[in-house]
Amino acid sequence: MMIDWLKEVELRKEDLIRDTQEFLKIKSVLNEEEKNENAPFGKGIKEALEYALDTCEASGMNVKNLDGYAGHAEIGQGNEIIGILCHVDVVPEGDGWTTPPYAAEVRDGKIFARGAIDDKGPTMATIYAAKIVKDLNLNLNKRVRIIFGTDEESHWRGVHYYFEREEMPAMGFAPDADFPIIIAEKGIADITLEAKHQERVNSQKAFVQSFVSGKRPNMVPDLANVVIHGMTEQLEQIQSSFEQFLKEYPHHGDVSLNGENITLTLAGVSAHGMEPDKGVNAGLELIHFLMRVERWLHIDPWMKWADQVLYRDYDGKKLGINYEDEITGDLTVNPGILKMEKDKATITLNVRYPVTTLYEQMIRKIEGNGILWGITITNIDNSKPHHVDKNHPLVKTLQKVYKEQIGEEATLLSIGGGTYARALQVGVAFGPLFPGKVETAHQKDEYIEIEDLLKATAIYAQAIYELAK
Numbered sequence: 001m002m003i004d005w006l007k008e009v010e011l012r013k014e015d016l017i018r019d020t021q022e023f024l025k026i027k028s029v030l031n032e033e034e035k036n037e038n039a040p041f042g043k044g045i046k047e048a049l050e051y052a053l054d055t056c057e058a059s060g061m062n063v064k065n066l067d068g069y070a071g072h073a074e075i076g077q078g079n080e081i082i083g084i085l086c087h088v089d090v091v092p093e094g095d096g097w098t099t100p101p102y103a104a105e106v107r108d109g110k111i112f113a114r115g116a117i118d119d120k121g122p123t124m125a126t127i128y129a130a131k132i133v134k135d136l137n138l139n140l141n142k143r144v145r146i147i148f149g150t151d152e153e154s155h156w157r158g159v160h161y162y163f164e165r166e167e168m169p170a171m172g173f174a175p176d177a178d179f180p181i182i183i184a185e186k187g188i189a190d191i192t193l194e195a196k197h198q199e200r201v202n203s204q205k206a207f208v209q210s211f212v213s214g215k216r217p218n219m220v221p222d223l224a225n226v227v228i229h230g231m232t233e234q235l236e237q238i239q240s241s242f243e244q245f246l247k248e249y250p251h252h253g254d255v256s257l258n259g260e261n262i263t264l265t266l267a268g269v270s271a272h273g274m275e276p277d278k279g280v281n282a283g284l285e286l287i288h289f290l291m292r293v294e295r296w297l298h299i300d301p302w303m304k305w306a307d308q309v310l311y312r313d314y315d316g317k318k319l320g321i322n323y324e325d326e327i328t329g330d331l332t333v334n335p336g337i338l339k340m341e342k343d344k345a346t347i348t349l350n351v352r353y354p355v356t357t358l359y360e361q362m363i364r365k366i367e368g369n370g371i372l373w374g375i376t377i378t379n380i381d382n383s384k385p386h387h388v389d390k391n392h393p394l395v396k397t398l399q400k401v402y403k404e405q406i407g408e409e410a411t412l413l414s415i416g417g418g419t420y421a422r423a424l425q426v427g428v429a430f431g432p433l434f435p436g437k438v439e440t441a442h443q444k445d446e447y448i449e450i451e452d453l454l455k456a457t458a459i460y461a462q463a464i465y466e467l468a469k
Contacts, residue, residue, distance in 0.1 A: 003465075005405065005458040008132045013454060017111070020124040020453065023051055024104035024113035028089050028120075030154050038068045041089065041158070045150045048088035052123065052148050059131040061146075070162035071148045075130055076140030082467045083145050083169030084130075084460075085159065085420030085427070086123035087152035087176065090115035092215050094222050094270050096444045110447040118441035119152070121448035122175035122432040122456060129460035142468040145169065149420060152176075153216065155381065159423045169427075171394040171467070174420040175460060177429035180402050180410035183395060185429070186274075186328045186352040187359065187385040188418040190217045190336075191366060195302040195345045195375045205298040206230025206238065208290075209261070210341050213283025217336035217350040219442050220279030222270035224286040224338070228262050234296040235262040241293050251280060264289075272442045273334040273350040274416035277314045283338035284311045302345040305373040310335045316351070320365045325354040327387065328414040347375070352416040355385040386422035394467070398430055401463045405455070406434075430463070432456040 009016070031042030039046035046068050053063045056073030065071040093101035093114045104113040111121065126146055133140070150158035206228050213224035228238060239255055242264055246253045252267040266286040271279030287303050288311055308318070315322045316333045324330045337348035353362060359382070367377050388395060390412055402410035421427035432452065433439060440446040 003136070003462070005132070005462045006454065008136070008461065009128070009454050009457045012128060012132070016124065016128050016453070016457065017106070017450060019055055020111060020121055021104040021106075023048065023120050023124055024111065024115055025102050026051060027102050028115070029092050030089060030151065040068050041150050045089050048120070049148055049150055052088055052127065055124075055127055056130070056146065059127070060134055061130065066162055066165060068150070070150055070158040072145045072162075072166070073127070073130065074143055074145045075134050076143045076468050078140070078142040080142045081145050081167065081169040082142050082464070083147055083172030083424055083427070084126050084464075085147045085149060085172065085174045085423060086126055087119045087149040087420065088123065089150055089153050090118070090120065091153045091219055091442050094444055095267075096222070098445050106450070109451065110449050111453070112445055112447045114446055116440075116446050116448040117433060118446070119176045121453055123148070125432065125453055125457040126175055126460050128457050129464055132457075132461045133464050138465055138469070140465075140468040144464050144468050152420060153218070156383070156423070159420060163423065168425055171392075171426040172424050173394070173398065173428050173430040173463070175431050175456070176419045177415055177417055177431070178413060178433045179431040179435065179459075180413065181395060181398050182413045182415050182419070182421070182429035183388045183390060184327050184355060184414035185386045185418055185422055186354055186414075186416045187357065188383045189351045189353065189359075190381040191349045191351060191363075191377060192379040193347045193349070193370055193375050194378045195300070195373070197300060197340055197343045197345055206234040206296055207298045208300065208340060211345075212339045213286065214335075214337040214339070214348075217334070217348045218273035219336055220268065220271040220273065220276050220281050220334060221283045221336065221338070222268045222279070224266045224268070224282035226264050226286060226290070228264070228297065229260055230262075230296070231260070235260075237296045238262060238293045242289065245289050245292065249285070270443050272417065272439070273336055274332060274352050276332055276334040281335060284335060287311070287338070300340070300345065301373045302340070302347065302375055305370070305375060306335065306338065306347065309369065319369050321351070321353075321362050323354055323357045323362070325356040327356065328354040328385065328416070330354070331357065332416055353385070355387055357385075383418055383422065386427075388426055388428055392426065394426060395428060397466050398428065398463055401459060401466055405459045405462060431459065
């Protein structure tokens with residue numbers, strides 16, 4: 001049976017764009033201060049989950065909401081399940097957008113919004129792909145479930161809750177990375193370290209009252225702020241040095257002197273935590289500046305450690321953990337959170353390690369390095385590496401679909417990112433970013449090209465049919 005999948009998408013183009021825009025207008029950032037019985041991750045995520053399920057139900061799919069933690073929409077029949085794992089939550093918007101991050105404005109053939117490419121745009125593409133298969137009344141011998149997670153950008157509590165109560169699909173994919181097909185993902189460890197704020201030993205020096213940089217471990221911090229207390233002469237020297245530094249620094253900064261306090265603010269460039277070298281870590285850049293003014297400022301050991309061990313050291317070489325392998329490449333380190341308040345400093349590292357890494361050895365090396373500076377590990381949130389054999393029927397089927405839709409061979413990839421594919425026993429990441437296109441996930445002015453949204457929808461529609469027929 002020959003089906004022109006892209007033509008079917010074109011027939012629904014206006015509806016697809018409209019529903020994608022409305023979906024993107026929902027600010028679905030984790031907010032546990034708003035949580036309640038039916039909204040475990042806040043009102044915005046609850047609204048986004050309900051919007052996705054309502055859109056599916058309006059298309060005739062069977063839907064289920066699991067207490068606001070997750071949900072699914074199902075078509076087809078049979079014993080086996082093909083799973084498509086999406087997520088409705090987004091990372092915080094950050095600063096510096098050209099247009100409001102939740103306006104979902106269209107310009108130059110692109111929809112601009114937080115979540116456009118990660119992962120609401122592809123989620124709506126998947127919904128419309130299933131809708132097309134259902135509208136065409138195609139015979140499916142397996143059930144296809146679009147599974148909506150709600151906490152992908154943080155701790156994956158939503159999808160864990162889901163699979164504690166629902167059956168595991170036989171195989172599936174996550175539309176939350178790159179085309180063609182990603183069969184291997186690095187392990188991801190969020191490692192939290194703490195140090196006590198050291199009392200000043202020299203009262204003639206100014207001292208740091210607070211330091212804040214970063215909101216999530218998996219984002220390169222694009223803003224940092226430090227408040228310093230001291231005498232007028234000390235603060236004026238620090239101000240003068242910072243103003244000179246800003247003349248050399250390629251990004252924005254600001255200084256405010258108020259009595260016995262001075263506040264320094266420095267901008268960086270946000271990027272996904274799996275590619276820290278593509279961003280500019282504002283927190284580490286600000287700490288690096290503070291080293292310049294140690295003559296007038298007391299510097300805590302944790303700051304010296306951060307500057308000597310973490311500053312622009314993207315592969316963990318100075319930590320002694322610069323592992324690599326042929327399957328997934330080099331280890332990366334992103335110090336996503338750096339903060340000091342009252343008597344405690346906290347550093348959270350987002351470490352993405354290759355499939356063959358000896359995990360326990362890696363942790364021991366980080367721990368041993370920190371202890372020398374009075375820094376200890378207080379928490380680890382670890383997600384093990386994931387790998388699917390290149391000859392698995394899932395991989396072969398998706399390769400066939402991609403080649404038929406795009407006209408190019410579907411090469412097999414590995415990434416440092418962590419997608420919901422690893423929540424499946426047999427799962428791969430499949431789009432939506434096409435080869436050669438700019439990655440804007442987790443960055444300001446995030447967007448999805450409308451043409452790519454349509455092509456991805458056609459690919460997902462054929463994939464659903466081929467996997468479930």
